[in-house]
Amino acid sequence: VRTRLSTRERSEQLLAIGAELFATRPYDAVSIDEVAEIAKVSRGLLYHYFATKREFFASVVRAEATTLLRVTEPNPALPVTEQLTSGLDAYLDYALRHRNGYLLLHRGAVAVDEKIREIVEDCLATQRQRILAVLHGVQQPSAATELAVRGWLAFVIAVCLEWLEEQTVSRTALRDLLATTLLAAVDHH
Amino acid sequence: VRTRLSTRERSEQLLAIGAELFATRPYDAVSIDEVAEIAKVSRGLLYHYFATKREFFASVVRAEATTLLRVTEPNPALPVTEQLTSGLDAYLDYALRHRNGYLLLHRGAVAVDEKIREIVEDCLATQRQRILAVLHGVQQPSAATELAVRGWLAFVIAVCLEWLEEQTVSRTALRDLLATTLLAAVDHH
Numbered sequence: 001v002r003t004r005l006s007t008r009e010r011s012e013q014l015l016a017i018g019a020e021l022f023a024t025r026p027y028d029a030v031s032i033d034e035v036a037e038i039a040k041v042s043r044g045l046l047y048h049y050f051a052t053k054r055e056f057f058a059s060v061v062r063a064e065a066t067t068l069l070r071v072t073e074p075n076p077a078l079p080v081t082e083q084l085t086s087g088l089d090a091y092l093d094y095a096l097r098h099r100n101g102y103l104l105l106h107r108g109a110v111a112v113d114e115k116i117r118e119i120v121e122d123c124l125a126t127q128r129q130r131i132l133a134v135l136h137g138v139q140q141p142s143a144a145t146e147l148a149v150r151g152w153l154a155f156v157i158a159v160c161l162e163w164l165e166e167q168t169v170s171r172t173a174l175r176d177l178l179a180t181t182l183l184a185a186v187d188h189h
Numbered sequence: 190v191r192t193r194l195s196t197r198e199r200s201e202q203l204l205a206i207g208a209e210l211f212a213t214r215p216y217d218a219v220s221i222d223e224v225a226e227i228a229k230v231s232r233g234l235l236y237h238y239f240a241t242k243r244e245f246f247a248s249v250v251r252a253e254a255t256t257l258l259r260v261t262e263p264n265p266a267l268p269v270t271e272q273l274t275s276g277l278d279a280y281l282d283y284a285l286r287h288r289n290g291y292l293l294l295h296r297g298a299v300a301v302d303e304k305i306r307e308i309v310e311d312c313l314a315t316q317r318q319r320i321l322a323v324l325h326g327v328q329q330p331s332a333a334t335e336l337a338v339r340g341w342l343a344f345v346i347a348v349c350l351e352w353l354e355e356q357t358v359s360r361t362a363l364r365d366l367l368a369t370t371l372l373a374a375v376d377h378h
Contacts, residue, residue: 143357144366147348151370154347155340162339168332177333177374181340184373185366 011049014039018060023100027057027112054113061116064101065123068094072127074134083134084182088175095160096171102164106157127153135186148185155181200238203228207249212289216246216301243302250305253290254312257283261316263323272323273371277364284349285360291353295346316342324375337374344370 005013017038021030032053036043050056072090074083095102105120131149132141141149156178163174194202206227210219221242225235239245261279263272284291294309320338321330330338345367352363 144362147351147358147363148366148370150351151344151348151366154343155374158343159336159340162336169336173333174336177337177340181337181370181374185344185370 010039010041010045014041014046014049014056015060015063018056019064019098019100019104022057022060022108023104027108032056057112058116058119061104061119064098064105065119067098067101068105069123069126072130074130080134081179084179085175087130087134088178091156092160092171092175095164099164102160106161124153131182145186149182152182152185199228199230199234203230203235203238203245204249204252207245208253208287208289208293211246211249211297212293216297221245243304246301247305247308250293250308253287253294254308256287256290257294258312258315261319263319269323270368273368274364276319276323277367280345281349281360281364284353288353291349295350313342320371334375338371341371341374 014035017035018030021035021038030053032046033043035056036046039046046056050059068091071094072087074087076083078086105123128146128149131153132146135141135149136145159174159178163169169177203224206224207219210224210227219242221235222232224245225232228235235245239248257280260283261276263276265272267275294312317335317338320342321335324330324338325334348363348367352358358366
């Protein structure tokens with residue numbers, strides 16, 4: 001049975017299928033035919049939305065990066081520490097509930113090509129700028145703080161990837177570990 | 190002029206050339222012919238040492254991982270904080286003086302294949318175990334501390350890769366940032 005979806009719904013459906021397949025397998029092991037089959041659409045319709053497999057993959061990665069940035073947008077009305085903890089809560093929520101997207105952004109997408117890596121790099125750069133803005137406002141951060149925030153984001157990703165495999169600590173303990181580490185890394189200077 | 194080298198010297202020479210080429214270019218852009226040409230040996234001699242290009246690459250990565258682990262071996266005669274700072278000094282020394290090897294282990298090798306990633310993963314696992322042993326001796330660390338050490342190693346790598354591009358902070362400031370961050374991440378629990 002072919003479900004009638006709007007253009008936007010159809011596109012979102014295809015991107016969600018892509019996120020799942022690409023997150024759980026290497027790029028070369030995913031075929032456009034399989035995506036079309038799962039979505040119950042023709043191969044032609046899929047190519048109508050996305051010109052090439054590479055383009056489809058880039059769209060999947062871009063959609064996940066956009067979602068991650070949207071849900072973790074800081075609320076400048078809150079005090080700094082609350083912006084940090086609520087940002088981390090939203091981030092961990094995303095990692096848990098969009099597990100495929102999280103794995104795709106931080107594991108699968110890295111290995112494919114320069115253009116894809118750029119989408120992920122831009123997403124990380126936006127996160128770094130936001131964190132620096134929360135901590136420092138419009139003031140220019142020190143070089144050490146810039147390095148610390150870059151390192152901390154790698155810390156967060158490494159810890160989350162491991163935690164998604166096996167949740168050996170509570171979500172609150174994880175959030176506190178991440179927050180404490182950031183404040184210590186930047187406080188120091 | 191073909192230089193006469195011992196088997197071991199020859200092998201080390203080839204591995205050093207490999208580290209340089211593979212660190213600065215994607216795997217596919219390095220040819221065995223070029224390695225042989227730079228070393229002034231025949232292609233046949235190179236294949237005598239390393240059966241395939243993949244095998245040669247794996248040997249280069251393994252040699253760099255071995256060197257990194259050797260130079261950063263902790264000295265258990267020292268107090269904990271000194272083991273940490275002298276270990277970090279040795280680590281930063283390696284990153285600066287074996288820049289190609291460092292880039293290869295932490296950037297180039299990641300993208301190639303599962304077997305190569307395993308060599309790097311084993312090297313990271315040894316570093317984590319050593320750090321946990323320095324901090325906790327034979328005691329079982331908490332799950333949070335295990336996560337923290339894993340995250341911290343990713344922090345170190347991300348910061349060092351950026352710092353090797355542009356040394357915006359002094360080496361001492363960098364070492365202190367890394368040490369402080371580790372102690373804060375694990376102290377918390």
